[in-house]
Amino acid sequence: MAEIKLNHIYKRYDNKFEAVKDFNLDIQDKEFIVFVGPSGCGKSTTLRMIAGLEDISDGDLVIGDRRVNDVAPKDRDIAMVFQNYALYPHMNVYDNMAFGLKLRKFDKKEIERRVMDAARILGLENLLDRKPKALSGGQRQRVALGRAIVRDPQVFLMDEPLSNLDAKLRVQMRAEISKLHQRLQTTTIYVTHDQTEAMTMATRIVIMKDGVIQQVGSPKEVYDAPDNVFVGGFIGSPAMNFLRGQLEDGYFTMNDVRVKVPEGKMKTLRDNGYTNKEVLLGIRPEDIHDEPVFIESSQDTKIKAAIDVAELMGAETYLYSKVADQDFIARVDSRSDIHSGQHIDLALNMNKCHFFDTETEQRIY
Amino acid sequence: MNNLSELYGEDYAVTSEQPERYYWYKTAGGERFGVRKARLSDEEHMLLCTLFYHEVDSDMEDPVQQKWVSVLFDENLDVSTVTEKPVRYIHFHLKEVPSDFTEFKEAMIGLFSTEVIFLFKNEKEGLMVQENTEGEQLVEELEQMAAALTADFFIEMSLFVGQVIEDTTPSNLLNTYQTEKRWFTSGIKLIPSQLVFTQPAIVPAILFSEASKETIHYIKTLIEPVSEDAELLKSIRAYLEANLNITMASKQLYVHRNSLQYRVDKFIERTGIDVKSFKGAVMVYLALLTYELR
Ligand SMILES: Nc1ncnc2c1ncn2[C@@H]1O[C@H](COP(=O)(O)OP(=O)(O)OP(=O)(O)O)[C@@H](O)[C@H]1O
Ligand SMILES: [Mg+2]
Numbered sequence: 001m002a003e004i005k006l007n008h009i010y011k012r013y014d015n016k017f018e019a020v021k022d023f024n025l026d027i028q029d030k031e032f033i034v035f036v037g038p039s040g041c042g043k044s045t046t047l048r049m050i051a052g053l054e055d056i057s058d059g060d061l062v063i064g065d066r067r068v069n070d071v072a073p074k075d076r077d078i079a080m081v082f083q084n085y086a087l088y089p090h091m092n093v094y095d096n097m098a099f100g101l102k103l104r105k106f107d108k109k110e111i112e113r114r115v116m117d118a119a120r121i122l123g124l125e126n127l128l129d130r131k132p133k134a135l136s137g138g139q140r141q142r143v144a145l146g147r148a149i150v151r152d153p154q155v156f157l158m159d160e161p162l163s164n165l166d167a168k169l170r171v172q173m174r175a176e177i178s179k180l181h182q183r184l185q186t187t188t189i190y191v192t193h194d195q196t197e198a199m200t201m202a203t204r205i206v207i208m209k210d211g212v213i214q215q216v217g218s219p220k221e222v223y224d225a226p227d228n229v230f231v232g233g234f235i236g237s238p239a240m241n242f243l244r245g246q247l248e249d250g251y252f253t254m255n256d257v258r259v260k261v262p263e264g265k266m267k268t269l270r271d272n273g274y275t276n277k278e279v280l281l282g283i284r285p286e287d288i289h290d291e292p293v294f295i296e297s298s299q300d301t302k303i304k305a306a307i308d309v310a311e312l313m314g315a316e317t318y319l320y321s322k323v324a325d326q327d328f329i330a331r332v333d334s335r336s337d338i339h340s341g342q343h344i345d346l347a348l349n350m351n352k353c354h355f356f357d358t359e360t361e362q363r364i365y
Numbered sequence: 366m367n368n369l370s371e372l373y374g375e376d377y378a379v380t381s382e383q384p385e386r387y388y389w390y391k392t393a394g395g396e397r398f399g400v401r402k403a404r405l406s407d408e409e410h411m412l413l414c415t416l417f418y419h420e421v422d423s424d425m426e427d428p429v430q431q432k433w434v435s436v437l438f439d440e441n442l443d444v445s446t447v448t449e450k451p452v453r454y455i456h457f458h459l460k461e462v463p464s465d466f467t468e469f470k471e472a473m474i475g476l477f478s479t480e481v482i483f484l485f486k487n488e489k490e491g492l493m494v495q496e497n498t499e500g501e502q503l504v505e506e507l508e509q510m511a512a513a514l515t516a517d518f519f520i521e522m523s524l525f526v527g528q529v530i531e532d533t534t535p536s537n538l539l540n541t542y543q544t545e546k547r548w549f550t551s552g553i554k555l556i557p558s559q560l561v562f563t564q565p566a567i568v569p570a571i572l573f574s575e576a577s578k579e580t581i582h583y584i585k586t587l588i589e590p591v592s593e594d595a596e597l598l599k600s601i602r603a604y605l606e607a608n609l610n611i612t613m614a615s616k617q618l619y620v621h622r623n624s625l626q627y628r629v630d631k632f633i634e635r636t637g638i639d640v641k642s643f644k645g646a647v648m649v650y651l652a653l654l655t656y657e658l659r
Contacts, residue, residue, distance in 0.1 A: 039656075053460075053521055072464060073519030084560065086512035088476055089502075100517045103472065132509065133502070137619045140509075147516060166619050167596055193595075 002064055002077075002154035002187045003029050004050065009059035011045050011211075019045045021211045023059070027189070032181050035191045036198040037208035037234070043191040044159050046208075050189065051157050052076055063155065079148035081158040085140040086147065087132040093119075094128040097146045104151075111150075118146040121180065138169045145177070149184070156188040162197070174200060195235050199223070207231050225354075229361035232282045232354065238318060241288075241328035243281045244358070247274050252281055254324035260300035262350050268365045269355060279364065280356040285318070285331035287352040290344065298347040305330070305346045310338040321346070366396065376401035390417035395439055411462065419487035421470070433484055433494060437542045442535045448496065454527040454542060455481070455493040455507065456549050462488045463520050472518070476510065492542070498529045507561045525549035525562040556657075569654050587652040590635045598653060600628045601640060605650050609641060 004027040011020040020042040027033050035043040048054040050061060052073030061069050068076050080086075087096050094115055101111045119125045122142045132140055141161060148156060161177070162170045178201050181188055192198055198205050199219045207214045207222060207230075215227040226232035232240040245254040250266050252259045259281075261269070269275070289295065295302055305321040305328075312334060319330040319338065330346055338344065355364045370377045378399045381387055387399030390413055397420070400413070413419070418438055435441045463469035466488050474483045477493060485491035507524050515521050527545045530538065545564075552562040555570040573581060591597050600618060604625065607614035611629070615622040632640055639645040 052519060053515070074464075080516050082512045082516070084508045084512040086516040087509045088513050089506040089510060090476060096513075099513075103468070103517060133506075144512075144516075147513070169619065 005062040007060040010057045012057040019211050029187055030185045032188045032203045034198040034202035035206045041208040042211040047157050047159055047191050051080055077153050078155040078157055079151045079153040081144055081148050081161045083160040083163050085144045089132055092129050092131055093143050096143055097150050100151055114150040118149045122146050137165050156186050158190045160192055227363055229356050238285050238329045240282050240284050243326050246278055257303055257324045265365045272364055278358050280358055282354040285329045287349040288330035289347050290332045295345050295347040301348040301350050303346055304343055307338055307342045309340055373400050376404035389420040392417055414487045421485040436535045436539055438486055444535055448533050450496050451498050451529050451531045453495045453498045453529050456525040458523050459489045460521040469518050504561050511560045523553055523560055573658055581655050584652050585655045588636050597628055601632050602653055605646055
């Protein structure tokens with residue numbers, strides 16, 4: 001059983017740069033945890049500390065019931081998969097997968113059993129004699145996964161394993177890794193900077209920025225209730241819209257535009273002292289509607305939007321719009337009757353919106 | 366030397382009947398001495414390694430290897446021909462000393478045995494001398510191999526791929542070794558996360574390390590209009606690194622050549638830079654690299 005606990009973990013590099021700050025996380029057995037965040041936010045550093053490739057400057061790392069800060073990486077019972085296909089170019093697929101087991105002095109029968117098992121799971125049975133050079137990118141990464149699987153470790157650590165693949169293949173491999181996890185149930189920590197990957201694969205997502213955890217939660221939790229502006233803007237595509245305005249008399253106002261705030265939300269805002277203060281309204285593109293029925297029933301959240309561009313995306317259209325001189329995007333069912341420069345009625349679903357403090361950028365409601 | 370001899374007393378030796386029980390070091394002046402392994406803590410051994418050349422046992426066995434060691438590490442130019450054929454050096458540097466060094470070394474040698482001569486300067490660094498200098502996919506293969514060794518041994522390493530050396534006189538072999546080693550050292554310092562270095566990759570890193578924040582920002586903004594489009598940037602990078610060859614780059618990326626062509630056109634349209642021209646390509650390449658800087 002592999003639970004992993006990270007308690008107050010810090011990483012300071014030799015040049016004094018603090019890449020990870022006070023990282024706290026309890027990972028349950030069998031979880032598929034995804035670390036996500038922009039480039040340089042400390043995802044790989046954290047993963048590498050768990051692997052033991054990087055020293056932990058401060059804090060405790062516990063795997064199972066052992067503190068492993070000072071345990072050699074090879075004794076932590078983990079297997080890693082990297083962005084670079086970790087393969088020996090001169091060995092065929094079978095030998096590549098068998099190598100780590102030979103190294104650990106497994107007997108020949110057991111090696112064969114494990115390699116054949118992994119090959120079957122990964123659909124590599126017909127490629128066992130091939131050298132990596134004769135494989136496609138997707139196949140190569142499958143072999144690298146196979147090398148990790150045969151070890152049957154307590155934990156898989158994966159650092160952007162799909163980012164060398166083309167978009168289409170990435171989607172396909174994403175599903176395959178998820179299936180693999182369902183089957184093997186091995187605790188997995190997966191690093192990516194792609195929020196879609198995170199949303200589709202994770203049991204829980206850890207969103208990081210500048211070495212600091214911003215939020216931890218299931219994909220649905222972080223989508224529906226982002227803790228701060230960064231998380232709201234990072235998760236979801238197109239991104240959440242942020243509109244700046246005043247809270248006045250039960251209304252959110254931007255210049256002469258007024259939108260009614262539902263009473264429940266208004267009460268919380270009032271209780272927290274935001275009456276007549278400036279706040280940020282966060283609303284997702286799909287919560288801005290153009291259907292006449294919706295607008296009809298939401299007269300007090302209706303706005304007049306100036307359309308900059310209408311981008312037809314197949315079943316949907318993205319309306320790049322402006323209200324009170326602020327940009328936002330609405331995501332509506334496809335319609336081809338909208339043109340740049342046009343002014344149309346839209347209505348906000350204020351039950352789905354969030355309010356953020358303009359200074360701290362933390363969510364108020 | 367006398368101090369060391371005093372310090373380690375009976376555990377210090379110049380020769381021994383049981384050489385395998387000792388760590389052997391060599392001074393810059395070529396003096397060889399050993400200290401009994403049991404006597405040394407890891408830290409002491411590391412310290413001695415940084416002060417002296419640490420001789421690894423098997424370097425002493427194979428005469429060809431010995432010749433190389435003599436020229437490159439002992440800087441002894443008084444040797445007859447080392448090699449007739451052109452060679453290429455692949456330098457390596459391990460981030461840590463492997464706890465199972467012998468096993469690690471054997472694995473590494475095993476991966477190449479037929480093709481390269483392995484020279485360990487000490488337990489953390491050395492080079493492979495490659496006589497077959499064809500290097501079509503060398504960098505990519507080395508990256509994969511380094512990642513594989515990390516996955517199996519949990520030791521991280523970086524590599525430097527040198528130029529093909531046609532002039533194989535001992536003095537040029539030594540000279541090239543030392544020059545390349547300096548490049549490699551700068552590379553490791555400037556781009557610690559890089560797995561495989563080549564000279565062309567280090568040159569811009571050195572320039573950037575001396576450029577001001579403003580300069581870098583200025584270069585960065587050249588491709589700002591597409592800076593959020595990771596897929597596009599990756600494609601353009603591959604296109605540049607394939608010498609502006611669409612067919613080759615699309616193979617590398619596993620995409621159809623038409624879709625890559627489309628991406629290149631999109632890039633030109635959005636940035637206004639003709640990335641197909643040599644000068645445009647240089648500019649875009651530098652701009653792309655600024656996004657990898659810390
Ligand atoms: N060896 C090192 N010495 C100093 N700083 C480093 C070192 N390695 C990484 N860093 C810095 O630490 C920070 C976090 O790096 P890390 O590789 O963990 O980021 P990341 O989230 O994985 O980003 P990416 O998505 O680009 O892979 C970065 O600013 C990076 O430049
Ligand atoms: Mg990373």
